[in-house]
Amino acid sequence: MTAVLPCLALALLCVLQAAGEVPVQPGFNAEKFAGKWHFAATVSNCSVFLKMKDGMKSPTATISFTPEGDLAMKLAWPLPDRCQRLELLFQQSGQAGHYTAAQEKRDLRVMETDYSHYAIVHETQHSERQPSTALQLLMREQDVSPQLLQKFEELIPTVGLTKAMLAVLPKSDQCTAATS
Numbered sequence: 001m002t003a004v005l006p007c008l009a010l011a012l013l014c015v016l017q018a019a020g021e022v023p024v025q026p027g028f029n030a031e032k033f034a035g036k037w038h039f040a041a042t043v044s045n046c047s048v049f050l051k052m053k054d055g056m057k058s059p060t061a062t063i064s065f066t067p068e069g070d071l072a073m074k075l076a077w078p079l080p081d082r083c084q085r086l087e088l089l090f091q092q093s094g095q096a097g098h099y100t101a102a103q104e105k106r107d108l109r110v111m112e113t114d115y116s117h118y119a120i121v122h123e124t125q126h127s128e129r130q131p132s133t134a135l136q137l138l139m140r141e142q143d144v145s146p147q148l149l150q151k152f153e154e155l156i157p158t159v160g161l162t163k164a165m166l167a168v169l170p171k172s173d174q175c176t177a178a179t180s
């Protein structure tokens, strides 16, 4: 299980290749983006994610920014038997809303957000044999509207993925007690 975890994290963080193609929220405001988000849906071609997506529950991310402008993400991930916690740090790139983690060759872009309800985040990672891409639908509240889910689904082909790779993640209270 432990050996699988880094790749599980990648399943959440798996994303794209051609950097220039992915749009970023214009005028991205880090201060407004900080705080707690629920992963409502994930679509990814990461092989580990695809194997376990049907059993996955919705993780929670608490996002903050360092004084240097880097993005720190604390993940609380409900697994069947426990709550797995991970901390990830992404360095700011030249562009607001675009972050990279050089060691793991990860790239994270906030494609679109209204800050108070939803965000769509695009990620790629190149550290494994095969690069993978992911798109995440993050929600401030756990419930996602059908309209928002539809909007998310329409974005899937634009990043080279298919709907068969989508998981709408059910809620879990596995991590609630310790999260707050």
Ligand SMILES: *[C@@H]1O[C@H](CO)[C@@H](O)[C@H](O)[C@H]1NC(C)=O
Residues within 6 Å of the ligand: 016, 017, 045, 046, 047, 130, 131, 132, 133, 159, 160, 161
């Ligand atoms: C995932 O999709 C991206 C973008 O289409 C592609 O570059 C990458 O090779 C794919 N990776 C896998 C594991 O299929």
